[in-house]
Amino acid sequence: xxxxxxxxxxxxxxxxxxxxxxxxxxxxxxxxxxxxxxxxxxxxxxxxxxxxxxxxxxxxxxxxxxxxxxxxxxxxxxxxxxxxxxxxxxxxxxxxxxxxxxxxxxxxxxxxxxxxxxxxxxxxxxxxxxxxxxxxxxxxxxxxxxxxxxxxxx
Numbered sequence: 436x437x438x439x440x441x442x443x444x445x446x447x448x449x450x451x452x453x454x455x456x457x458x459x460x461x462x463x464x465x466x467x468x469x470x471x472x473x474x475x476x477x478x479x480x481x482x483x484x485x486x487x488x489x490x491x492x493x494x495x496x497x498x499x500x501x502x503x504x505x506x507x508x509x510x511x512x513x514x515x516x517x518x519x520x521x522x523x524x525x526x527x528x529x530x531x532x533x534x535x536x537x538x539x540x541x542x543x544x545x546x547x548x549x550x551x552x553x554x555x556x557x558x559x560x561x562x563x564x565x566x567x568x569x570x571x572x573x574x575x576x577x578x579x580x581x582x583x584x585x586x587x588x589x
Contacts, residue, residue, distance in 0.1 A: 440465060443495055444512040446549060447472065453546045462492035471546035510553075518548040526555050529569045536573040543576065554581030561585035 440457040447453070452472030457465050474482070482488045489495035500511050520540045524530065540548070558580055562569055570580070 441492065441513070442515050443489075443499075444470075444516055444549070445499070446510045446512070446546075446553075447508065448510055449508055450475070450478075451546075452478075453549065456489060456495060458492040458495070464490050464492075471544065516549055518545060518552070523548070523552055524572070526552055527572045527575065529572060531571040532573040536571075536576060539573060539576050547579075547581075550581045551576060557586050 439460055441460075443456045443458075445452075445454040445456070450472070452474075453470040455466070455468040455470055457468075459465050487494075487498055489499055495511075499505055499509075500513075520537050523540060524533070524536070543551070558575070559569075561567075570578075574580075
């Protein structure tokens with residue numbers, strides 16, 4: 436019998452990490468996976484010494500999702516994020532070099548895909564402020580534009 440899980444993907448907004456928590460239908464934790472990054476000493480202390488580890492789905496909802504301070508440090512996505520190429524392609528909107536972009540996308544890590552999609556709005560806002568043309572999506576991915584800080588460029 437196949438188990439059904441609810442997945443919570445936690446992405447660090449300040450420190451680059453990506454964690455995944457899976458809960459069964461009774462809200463019991465069945466899996467905690469570090470997808471990207473290493474646990475720092477402070478993260479281990481916060482997670483395991485302060486009763487913050489979301490061993491149940493209830494704790495995930497009450498401590499992690501509803502805490503305003505934590506929302507500035509991490510983003511919690513309920514369910515598996517849709518990281519298909521089509522999701523990126525539609526979100527990016529500048530539809531050039533599809534085959535090259537698709538090949539590059541297929542080789543990217545889960546963390547990079549999440550970061551690339553999440554950064555599109557910041558990049559678009561920068562382009563609107565500066566009146567600059569949008570690069571093709573293959574270049575956006577291959578040059579890792581999401582690692583730049585377009586939000587701070589005036």
